[in-house]
Each structure stands twice: as C-alpha cells, then as structure tokens.
Amino acid sequence: MSQPLINKFVVVGIGLIGGSLATGLKQRGACAEVIGIARKSDTCTEAVNHGVVDRAYTSLCDIAGELGQGDVIFIAVPTLSVSAVLDEIKSCVADSVTITDGASVKGSVQRAAEAVFGVVPPQFVLGHPIAGSEKSGVTAANPNLYENHRVILTPLENTSTQHFDLVTRMWQVVGAEVLSMSVAEHDEVLGATSHLPHVIAYSLVDTLAQDIKNPNIFRYAAGGFRDFTRIASSDPVMWHDIMRANKTAILQSMDLFIDNLSRLRSGIEHEDSSYLLSVFSRAKEARDEFTLMLAKRHAAAKED
Template sequence: MIERLCIVGVGLIGGSLARAARRAGLCRRVVGVDADAANLQRAQALGVVDRGCADVAEGAKDADVVLIAVPVQATEAVLAALKPVWNSRAVYTDAGSTKVNVLEAAERVFGSLPANFVPGHPIAGAERSGVDASHADLFRHKRVILTPAAETAPAAVQRVAELWRGAGAEVSEMEPLRHDQVLAATSHLPHVAAFALVDMLGREDETEAIFRYAAGGFRDFTRIASSDAAMWRDICLANREPILQRIEGLRDELGQVAALIASGDGDALLQLFQRAKAARQRFLDLYENNHHAQ
C-alpha cells in the first residue's frame, strides 16, 4: 500500500493514474502538484487528488511514490525541484514519451542516476488533455514501458511495475535508446505526418472545399493532428535524431511511390500496396492476440 502518492502534473496521464490507483486501493492519499491553479482546483473538486499545491518540493515531501507527468522538456526542472527533498526510501518515476533525454536530465541534476528513479512511458493517450480528460480505465490493457538503467535498483523497478499493473497496464522493460527508436517509428513519425498533411492542406486556397469533401479516411488518418501541439513540439525536439531518420525513410518511400505512379507501373504499385496491407494485418492480428491474452 502506498501511503502517499504524489502526482506532478495532474493532467490526462497523471490524473488517470491517480484515479486508477485510488479505485484499485493502491494508495491512501494522493497529493497533486500542478502549475495551473485552475486545473489543480478542478482535480480536487473531482476527487482526483486529496490535496493540491503549486510547489514541487512541498508536494513530494514525505511521499512514498512520485510520478512526474509533465511535458518532456519540463522534466529536468521538476527533477531539480525534487532534489532538495529526494528521499532514498521513496520511488520516483516519470511518464515522458522519450527516455534518453530524461536519463540525461537526471544525470545533469544529480551527477549520476539515482537508484530509486525509474524512467517509464505509458503508451496511452487521447486528443483531449487536462484533468477533465482523465479516467481510471485509461491504462487498461495498454502497454507501459519501463527503461531502467544499470544503476536502477530492481526493487524500485518492481514497485513502479506493480503500480502500473494495478492500474490495469501491461508492463515491459526496454533499453532507453531502443525505446526512443521504436517510438519514433510507431508514434512520433505518424503524428508528424498527420500534422504536416493537415498543415499543407490548411494553407491551400480552396481549403474549405477540400475539408468539406474530406471523407472518413481523412478523418481517421488525421485524428492525431488534434493532439496537444506543445507536447508534440517537445517530443520532436527531445527525440530529434530517431525522428529525423524516420522522416528520411518516409521521404524515400514516398519518392518510390511517386516514381511508380509517374512511370505507370501498376504491377509494382499493387505489390507495394499489398505488402503494406499484409503488414498492417499482421499488426492487427498481433494486437488482437495480445489484447485477448490479458
């Protein structure tokens, strides 16, 4: 049982973990820390947190477990604010979408990685943000990746894993750089592509006509372009090299498709589309099997 859970950043992710932990009886008391006073008041009114405060050190003092659920670019500042009250008996973790930069930030703040800091990433989200978007089932059947370093204490990893499992998530471990490379391909590149496509069409003269005649396929593909713009700016800057490599790969692939269309090579175009369709079906089959196995 966690006596005192501190959530730094009571938004979609932080608020949802607080709700899930409370519902599962994993903690006695939740303290929320948030720079947005209105959001913090809302969190208290909704019963997501028992107490709220604006000061990171004050909120985290005497906590058993601290979750840092802020935009990745703000993680270092939060770690620096936590440093004076860092407790060797507590466990600290984060929910950032990139991991190498978080480990580097911790090394800059502490000189070396604290054994009780467990970097993590819940692969769950929504287009809406803020505590009003949070709900206790957000992590149910979702994957949470923990990326401990060599210095990370196994007991700390276990405690964080138990918290996420208690919230309904499937927990796995991955090397930090590998995490950033995988997420660049499966999450970051699709978001960048969706933002770029909508921006391109949004700047065209006949925008209204284009959007008026857009069918379900356009809505499905571009849904993620409704995501939090500041958060995705931060992710792109934090995971710059892996994302740039994937953008180059997509640029090459689009070039090949353009060449096939230009040359009228219908057979090769069909083969490419069939390969892609089959690859997506493999993904769907794998997802369904994993989902039903839980």
C-alpha cells in the first residue's frame, strides 16, 4: 500500500470545519492518524466516540513532541482564538511540521502570527475553505463537506513552497478546488460576499423579532423567508469573532450597502419607477449570471 499523503493530522478545534476535514481525509486514506485537540475534555470524548478522531487531548503540547515533517496541524478554532493556539505552537511545535488554518478572516490571523512569531513562519500556510453550514459542533462533521467547494490560500512572501504544496494537495484530496490570492483581497471579497450577508440576515431577523410589535409576524412568513434567513441560524460566537477580525472590510461593505438601500428607500418614497426597475433588473441579471456560473462549475466538477 502506498504511503498516505499526511502522517499525523492534528485538528485543533473539533467542530464542523475541523471535524469535516479530519473525517474527509481519514475516509480517503489520506492520513495515517487523526489527533484531535479540544479545550473541553467532554468534546474530546465525544469526538473519539463519534469516530471523528482516533485520539484526543486538551492541549496541543501534550502530543507536540510526536510531530515532525509530513505531519499537519490544522487550526480550526473561532477566529479570535487562533492567537492562543499560535502561542502554544511557538512553545512546543517543531518548525518541520506543516501548519494551516481555516479562519474566515486572514488579516487578523496574519497579525496574530506576527505578534507571536515576529514574522509569519514559513511553515504556516494561511487558508480558508469557503464552505460551512448553519449547523455547528463535532456531530455536524461531514466528510464530503468540501466536495466542489473552493479553498482560498493566502501565501505570504516567505511561505515555504513545500508546506504550501502539502496544504494544497490536502484540500484537493477532499474534493476542493484550491485558489490563491492576497490576504487583503481575500478579506475584501469575503467581507462583501459572506460577512455582509450574515450581518444583514442577523439584523433582519432581529428587526422582525424585536422591533416590529406584531406577535404574528413570523406566522405568515413562508419558504422564501426561510431560505433568506438560513444564515441567521449560524453560530453567534463564530460570527462575533469574524465581525471583530474583519472589522474594516465589513464596515466598508456595510456602508456601501446602507447607501444603496437608502437610495432605494428614497426611490420607493418618491415612486421613482424607472430607478426601482433599473435596480431590480440589474440585480436580477447579476444574480442569474452568478447562479449560471455556479451551475457550470458544478457540471464541470462532475465531468472530471
């Protein structure tokens, strides 16, 4: 039998993102062993019992001595907890080990790594799988979560090619398409296409629940509303962290959105039909094009 791509795969934070990559690699024979690290020992027990990891510990330093070249540490904790994991890595992990992460914001991870290490070490490949679910926790782990999804890696000047290649191949094994861009572009693009929609969805549901004084308000909402608000069921702590970590880009895209919405409000108030029709038609066209692009990508993936 050929050697697996990765020897020991260590997942720090055994939730949806980390658990899904762990089970995905394991199921495809791409790693020899999966080791889980979780703050709470209950989570460790649960992860082992669910077969998500082979063994689990409450501290990375408990097993860091075992790790070397060919091993991968995947940091899959909420964005603002990455810094504490990097502290641990600095204290006990060899510089031959490949390190990567899955945080939704890359600028804050880069700043955290610079604060801990001075410069981001060559072994640390910053990354972000664009996949998720409104479900969370170790029981939501899904080995096929990353199939046909994109993973963005944001290599820095001194990122080692060897570690970058291993992380790229790791994601490809679980069915993802790997792309590479700058930290700044990543944070701007995600701020607009993911973080902004989440803020909006949370705010809309909160407006209906808190500000509109009609106890029947949700009773008459239908399937369209359910789809529209699905992302408002996402994990509050995770999204709190993202708001803080990508503050600048999120505020910028919120301001553009609030401006656009205010112009639309004024168009409605003044019954400016041509303005309303032009915005709605332009948006429909852009959204239809986007759906077509997703459909083509999916079809191309199936043909491979």
